[in-house]
Amino acid sequence: MTTDYVLEARGLIKAFKGFTAVDNVSLNVRRGDIHALIGPNGAGKTTVFNLLTKFLSPTRGQLLFNGRDITSLSPDRIARIGMVRSFQISAVFPDLSVLENVRVALQRHRGDSFFFWRSETSLASLNGRALELLESVGLAAFAPHRAADLSYGRKRALEIATTLALEPELLLLDEPTQGMGHEDIDAVAELIRSVNRQCTVLMVEHNLKVVADLSDRITVLQRGTVLIEGDYQTVSADPQVRAAYMGVDESEDGQTSGRPAIAAGRMQEIRV
């Protein structure tokens, strides 16, 4: 009964007052893929992301998760059926410890989250699993620290560990490497790759090197519509994409086609 696509978006439209941010976007995310959503600033990537996770409601369009219509579900319900998102700004719970951050996610399945009369020591049975998850992102040593005291890269890693605690089927990452230095970027890219062994990943990403390295499939957005969808070769060779991203016109195309890594490097430079 499992379909090839984990998530299908059909004809998503989001109109704000006097302005259509997302216009007729359709998107199919294949099971097991790392799928990247890219596009210039203001292309509507984050809006699409919010629509997919129902943090915004689409004006029109349909969302299918494993073939089931989820268009009318609430965002917390979306998370409970296995589609968990991250945020552009690292989303940790700053006043909780690193361990507690992960444990809060594990706790949800237990059904004791409303028990205000029970001691929190009852949560200790989750510590083992929480530490395992922290270990997997290299944060086990930081377990007792306040999450607010972590470096930016480590906060992102903590966020991923927290998300993995929910064992999502589809993980949505909103700019996972934004604002990071090179080392952190490599670490996070590696992390995404290893996460991908367990679940499908859809990410919004600006760093085209990361996109080139990781993605099985890429959707390019521009001004709220899908410009093209395909693998990296196809997308990076597309003249429209190149024009949109680099202001390079078709005549120059011959120099870089077939050398996607260089193209990626250039695209990144130009963005920065």
Next chain:
Amino acid sequence: MNKRTLYCALVVLALLAPLAVYPVFLMKVLCFGLFACAFNLLLGFGGLLSFGHAAFLGTGAYVTGYAMSTWGLTPEIGLLVGTLASAALGLVYGALAVRREGIYFAMVTLALAQLMFFVYLQAPFTGGEDGLQGIPRGQLLGVVDLQSNMAMYYLVLAIFSGGFLLIHRTIHSPFGQVLKAIRDNEARAISLGYQVDRYKLLVFVISAALAGLAGATKTLVFQLASLNDVHWLMSGEVVLMTLVGGMGTFLGPLVGAGVLVSVEHALSSGTLGAYVHVAMGMIFVLCVLLFRRGIVGEFPHLVSKLAKGIRRRLPMR
């Protein structure tokens, strides 16, 4: 160990206090302390600023007062009825208010509380401007005569301690963990699959119930339920107590209540009675300027600063 010693010392102090200090004053501090602790559960740990908590204090006060004087209930049942009434009101008001956030949440709670104020002003069983007076304290479990201030004091102390422990437990519970997570980052909590409104509603009801218990207890102590208890000034005062004492700390609200009740007590007896609110305003301004974390919240920082200073001096010798 430090904390345990502190709490043990406080309990001993509280048990001996009425020998040295006028028990009615102490009871007033404890009642407002419980009220502020209940409010702090909502603000400091739930991140929800209610500007209408007087509605719950007043409902506890009026319902218990009415039940005791009209139906002749025993005090323990009277307190229970008042608490439950506040919890029920909290459930309705909470369900309406938690749909909104920030300033809108505060405004909804204020508006709903004003609604209750006019209900208690107009309703036939509340005594209008006079309030309910001469409410009997009764006999606890039919045995202990609460007419004695000493007996009454220990009952109030027991109620306060019970409420305090419940709040402490709530914060250190699986529920408390989720609550803190929601306060820290609501969108993230939603993205982890939590239905945040339900958690907010539960903490709202717990807070309302305990505020009601504080009001009910106050009614027994003073044998009076009046419009002051439901007035918006009371809602403001509890914000003040919590902020002065230290929002998000356990003992802060009690300390804040102690400070404000003392100021009120000191001024109201003399010719300066009219300046109570001026004094409170000054305290609030000082607090915001000098100890933003409140008296209790600032204390550990002062201690660590002092310790650092001492450590810095030691190697010089």
